[in-house]
Amino acid sequence: MAGGWARDGAVQDQIDDTVKDAVLRARALTPKGESAEECEDCGEPIPKRRREALAGVRTCVACQGERDKAVVHSSINRRGSKDSQLR
DSSP states (O other), X not given: OOOXXXXXXXXXXXXXXXXXXXXXXXXXXXXXXSOOSBOTTTXXXXXXXXXXXXXXOOSOHHHHHHHHHTOOOOOOOTTOOHHHXXX
């Protein structure tokens, strides 16, 4: 149930859009093509099993972990604050 001027189902639509955006971003960032044999960041060899498991991989596990820590998630608040909904 939506409140205020929003139509019914608007909140679920916002949630669905947020999930859809996250899935599209993850797909865009998924490596494709032939895997590198050496890590782009540190130059260490990438294990064969990792290259086989992830097509297009470019980094070793340690360097990928560091890259993942630096990911900034969207700061869009599709639901708004309670204050804005009460006005």
